[in-house]
Structure formats: structure tokens, C-alpha cells
Amino acid sequence: MLKRLLLTLITGFTLAVTAISLAASSPTDEVRTSVDAVLAILDNEQLNYDDKRTQIRVIVKERFDFRAMSQRTLATNWKKTTDEEKDKFVELFSQLIENSYVGKIESYTNERVDYPGEKVSGRKAVVETLIITSSADIPVDYRVYQKGQQWLVYDVIIEGVSLISNYRSSYQEIMKKEGFDGLLAKMRAKIDELASTPS
Amino acid sequence: MKRILLALLIFILPLTVLGIESRRDFIETYEEQPESAEEAAPPILEEMETGGTDDDDLSFLDEDDEVIEVYDPFETLNRRIFWFNDKAYFYVMKPVAKGWRWLAPEPLRIGIRNFFSNLRAPIRFVNAALQGKFRDAGNELTRFGVNSTLGIGGLYDPAKVHFGIERKIEDTGQTLAHYGVGPGPYLVLPFLGPSNARDGIGLLGDFYFSLVPVLFENRYYWLAVSGDVINFLSIDKDTYEGIKKDSLDPYLFLRDAYSQYRLNLILH
Numbered sequence A: 001m002l003k004r005l006l007l008t009l010i011t012g013f014t015l016a017v018t019a020i021s022l023a024a025s026s027p028t029d030e031v032r033t034s035v036d037a038v039l040a041i042l043d044n045e046q047l048n049y050d051d052k053r054t055q056i057r058v059i060v061k062e063r064f065d066f067r068a069m070s071q072r073t074l075a076t077n078w079k080k081t082t083d084e085e086k087d088k089f090v091e092l093f094s095q096l097i098e099n100s101y102v103g104k105i106e107s108y109t110n111e112r113v114d115y116p117g118e119k120v121s122g123r124k125a126v127v128e129t130l131i132i133t134s135s136a137d138i139p140v141d142y143r144v145y146q147k148g149q150q151w152l153v154y155d156v157i158i159e160g161v162s163l164i165s166n167y168r169s170s171y172q173e174i175m176k177k178e179g180f181d182g183l184l185a186k187m188r189a190k191i192d193e194l195a196s197t198p199s
Numbered sequence B: 001m002k003r004i005l006l007a008l009l010i011f012i013l014p015l016t017v018l019g020i021e022s023r024r025d026f027i028e029t030y031e032e033q034p035e036s037a038e039e040a041a042p043p044i045l046e047e048m049e050t051g052g053t054d055d056d057d058l059s060f061l062d063e064d065d066e067v068i069e070v071y072d073p074f075e076t077l078n079r080r081i082f083w084f085n086d087k088a089y090f091y092v093m094k095p096v097a098k099g100w101r102w103l104a105p106e107p108l109r110i111g112i113r114n115f116f117s118n119l120r121a122p123i124r125f126v127n128a129a130l131q132g133k134f135r136d137a138g139n140e141l142t143r144f145g146v147n148s149t150l151g152i153g154g155l156y157d158p159a160k161v162h163f164g165i166e167r168k169i170e171d172t173g174q175t176l177a178h179y180g181v182g183p184g185p186y187l188v189l190p191f192l193g194p195s196n197a198r199d200g201i202g203l204l205g206d207f208y209f210s211l212v213p214v215l216f217e218n219r220y221y222w223l224a225v226s227g228d229v230i231n232f233l234s235i236d237k238d239t240y241e242g243i244k245k246d247s248l249d250p251y252l253f254l255r256d257a258y259s260q261y262r263l264n265l266i267l268h
Helices: A002-024 A027-043 A049-063 A066-074 A083-106 A163-196 B002-039 B041-049 B075-103 B106-119 B121-130 B134-149 B172-178 B197-209 B219-235 B239-246 B250-267
Strands: A112-121 A124-132 A137-147 A150-158 B186-189 B193-196
Touching: A027 A049, A027 A083, A027 A112, A027 A124, A027 A137, A027 A150, A049 A083, A066 A083, A066 A150, A066 A163, A083 A163, A083 B239, A150 A163, A163 B250, B075 B186, B075 B219, B075 B250, B106 B121, B106 B134, B106 B219, B121 B134, B121 B172, B121 B197, B172 B197, B172 B250, B186 B197, B186 B250, B193 B197, B193 B250, B239 B250
Parallel strands: none
Antiparallel strands: A112 A124, A124 A137, A137 A150, B186 B193
């Protein structure tokens, strides 16, 4: 009887604590969890290149909000596109972002990542990280926003350069010249090119 | 040598003046941004309470966004130089850098990079001071003193490693921006890559304050500068290759990245 009560209490307590810690987990904690997981995969010598990529992809997909990123990249053009076009864009764009991000992270294997600080304002936050390599320290900031219980990445800023702003201006330029379909075609061609030449 | 610099100056100066106007507008719109983000905080909270995580309702993420429109009237010419630089990079500079990477151990190459960086410390010192950033100027002076002595002529960076004094990039282009000079037209410089009229002129100031031309004269100067670049590329983790691989149009990507990178330096 006592045992059962104790067990219930412990279970209840554990659940409560978990719930609280889940709700209260800071943006940095969440980003760190994902970054650490990615680094662990990169350091795992038992995995081959393709396995690593696949596993990293899963983690990146959980942490990055590709739809928000797409929306911000297309900016005012987002509203002008149909739902179908949106879905298509999000799909292609997530592949490109994933590839670009993973490629960058990959070149920094065996390096340390520091978390110098975070700035939270309302539902938005910036998680500062510093990749410490033997030759240089590279500041990488993650812009995150709260969606439900989670903090999701909507932009990555490397040495002061926002990935999304960067994509946005070049994509807008391409759209101006070749239209939305032209942009999609270019994105598709790029993805095919990346798939056919694994680095 | 001097004649080339003079010619460059004459070419670039009018462009910068042209650019000041556009830059002004830009700075004003930019400086308003942080405030508006603050003001917008309460509505965001409200939104959350009402569960407003609608797909299309992410506009609050855009508030701190700086939309940079790069002024690029010479795009055709720039793209040609970009093409030339691309070839120079892949067919000359990178192969040499790779050879050097294979030949010399990384600590040596990092030492050489530090050595050149230390020779450019006066650029950072002077420009920090000119912008009234006296703490940064003081730090640079300390770094120069410590690294030139304890760091064996700048080969090592004990100022950072042991005293935690970080290098902060300051140059004449940033000083000009500090006093309201706009970027002017975007320029791709042969071999040097992305720049703009203001930063191009800034290079002349940097040349003036750098100790590299003091230590290496005439043809040794170009040798030293090339060596510095090659050595730098041997340490770099294929940044340009990555950009080329990832982006739909590397020219546009670099143009925007450069502008963002410079703006970030100017604002800090």
C-alpha cells in the first residue's frame, strides 16, 4: 500500500518535473540539444557519409521551421502564391537550406561549440553560439521563435550574415527576371546537381 | 604604385559621393528598426494567448529584418570581374594554397596569418580611435604590444589566448561609414572580390596605416600580400566553394552577404 503510494508520488513528481522542465526549457537548451546531437552524429565513426546525412536531416527537420523560413524568404511574394506553389517551394527550399546548413556544420567536425548567451524578447529569441576551431572562432546565431512548447529556428546568422536575408535578395532578383516558375526550376536544377555530386 | 592608387581614387571618389544619398535613407530606416521591435512586443504576447500560431501569421518575425537593397549599377562589369576572380581562384590561387596547405603544418600557417594580422593592427587602432571607440583602440594597442613581444613578432596571439583581449575588425571603410559616407555602388575588385566605392577608398587608408608596406617595400610588398592571401586560403575551409555549391547565383549571394557583413561590422 505504502509502496504503491510512494510509487504514485514519485511517478507524479517525475511527470510534473518533466512537464515543468519541458515548458521552461530555454531557447539555448533546445538549440544546444539539437547542435549536440548533430555533432555527436558527425563524430560517430561507425556511420558512413550517407547515414550521417540522413540522421542529421532528421534532427534539423525537427528544429528548423522550414515553412517560416520559406515565408520569410519569399516575403511579399508569399501571399501572391497559391497553396500548391507554397508547398512546392517549401519542399525545395528545405532541401537547399538543409544541405547548406549541414555542409557548413560538417566542415567543422571535432570542434567545440560555446553558448555565450541568448536574448529573449516575447516569443522571439536569439541563441548565440561560437564555433571554436583551431584557426578561428565563428559566431553562429540562431534566431528562434516559440511555437507551442518548442523553440524553432527561423534564421541562422553566420558572422553577421543572415542566411534568410541572403536567400531572400537573390531569390527576389531571380523571380524578377524569370518569374516564380523560373525560380522553382532553378531550385530543382540545383538540387539535382547537389544530388549528383556528393562532396 | 602610387599612380595606380591615385587613379583608383579618382575613379572611386565620385561614385561614393553618389552613394551618400541612398545610404542616408538606408541608415535612417535601419536605425528605426530596433525601436519598432520593442514596441511590437505586447501584441506578440496577446497573439500567443489567443493561440495565434496561424501559418500565415508569422509577420512578427520580420520586424527585426534589415532589407538591404544593394545599389549595383555596374552589374554587367562586376559580373565579368567576378567571373575572372572565380577563374583566378580555382585555377591559380586555390591550387597554390592547397600545395601550401600540404607543405606546411597548420600551426605555422596560423602563425603567418597572425603575423600579418599583427602588422595591420595600426589600421584597427587608428580607425577605432577615429570612430571614438577608445576602449577598442586601447585594446588594439595592448594587443599589438603584447603580441609583438610575447607573441614573437605577432606569430602568436597571447593577447587573446592568455589575456582574453579579442581582435576587433575596424578599417577605414567603417570609419567613413561612421561619418555618414554611403557604400556607393557595389564593386567587384579584381583579385580582391566584393567591395563597394566606400570600402574601396577605405583600402587606400588601410594601406596607409598598415605596417605591411613598411616592412615589405616595392615588389616585396606584392609578394608579401600574395603570400598572405595564399596562406589565408590555405587555412580557410573552402568558404567560396561552399557558397558556389549552395547558391543559385553566387554573384548575388556574395553581393548580399558582403553588404550584410559590412553593415554588421559598421554597427558594432
